Amino acid sequence: MSPRVGLDVKRIIETAAELVDKEGVDSLTLATIARKLNVRPPSLFNHIEGLHSIKRELSLYGLTLFYEKIEEASREKNKNEAIFSFAYAYIQFAREHPGIYELILRAPEPDDYELQAASSRIISLLSSCFSDYNLSEEYKIHAIRALRSILHGFSTLEQKAAFGLPVSIEKTFELMIQGFIDSIK
Numbered sequence: 001m002s003p004r005v006g007l008d009v010k011r012i013i014e015t016a017a018e019l020v021d022k023e024g025v026d027s028l029t030l031a032t033i034a035r036k037l038n039v040r041p042p043s044l045f046n047h048i049e050g051l052h053s054i055k056r057e058l059s060l061y062g063l064t065l066f067y068e069k070i071e072e073a074s075r076e077k078n079k080n081e082a083i084f085s086f087a088y089a090y091i092q093f094a095r096e097h098p099g100i101y102e103l104i105l106r107a108p109e110p111d112d113y114e115l116q117a118a119s120s121r122i123i124s125l126l127s128s129c130f131s132d133y134n135l136s137e138e139y140k141i142h143a144i145r146a147l148r149s150i151l152h153g154f155s156t157l158e159q160k161a162a163f164g165l166p167v168s169i170e171k172t173f174e175l176m177i178q179g180f181i182d183s184i185k
Contacts, residue, residue, distance in 0.1 A: 007039060009047050013057045020058065020099025028055070028099075055103060056115070062100035063118035067125065069093050074129055080181050082129040087151060087177045094155035101155070133184055143184050150180055 015036050020028050030051055034041040048054055073089035074082045094101040108115035123144065130140050154173060163169050 007037060007043065007047065009057065012037070012044060012047055012054065013061050016054050016058055017061060017097075017100055020103065021097050022099075025099050025102050030054075056112070058100065059103045059106075059108070060115055060118055062097065062104040063115065063122065065097065065100065066093050066104055067118065067121050070122065071125055074125065077129075079132040082132070083147070083181055084177055086126060086129050087147070087173075090151045091155060091158075091173065094151075094159070098159055105152070130184070135184065139184075146183075147180060150176060 012033060016028060016033050019032060019036060023032075028051070030041045030044055033054070034044055037044075048057075069092070070086055070089045073085040077085050108119050110116070126144050126147070127140050130143050133143075135143060154176065157163060158169065163172070
């Protein structure tokens with residue numbers, strides 16, 4: 001195999017992102033990425049340090065994509081509308097990017113300032129969605145954790161095809177978010 005023209009970190013990460021979204025995080029190896037790019041695995045080391053660095057870059061890429069999606073969805077919205085918009089954007093992101101979603105769940109290492117900053121932007125955005133509810137800073141953290149847990153649970157169950165009953169999943173989602181909103185008022 002001859003090296004493909006234009007191979008760089010961006011191309012490697014985009015290929016890896018496509019791979020994890022289609023085949024899952026466990027499918028991510030240097031060999032599978034190299035095969036998709038039509039290069040030999042050692043050629044990747046001209047651009048990356050190894051699989052760990054690819055996963056780290058995928059996390060950063062995913063946090064950036066996720067932030068853009070939720071920021072756009074919740075922009076210029078207040079109170080309940082902001083929470084619903086955030087929630088729908090969250091679920092849509094998990095549906096569109098199941099592999100990337102899995103990679104962005106883990107809290108960043110304390111010494112990885114770039115990932116910390118990307119993660120903090122998301123928390124700040126979500127915190128601002130709660131600003132119209134007059135919650136204390138501590139209670140905002142509880143609300144953020146609760147909403148994240150609710151959305152992650154729903155996303156995970158949906159991805160595992162665990163909703164088999166013949167009732168609208170979308171209606172369940174709407175009722176769930178409304179129930180959460182009612183609980184923080």
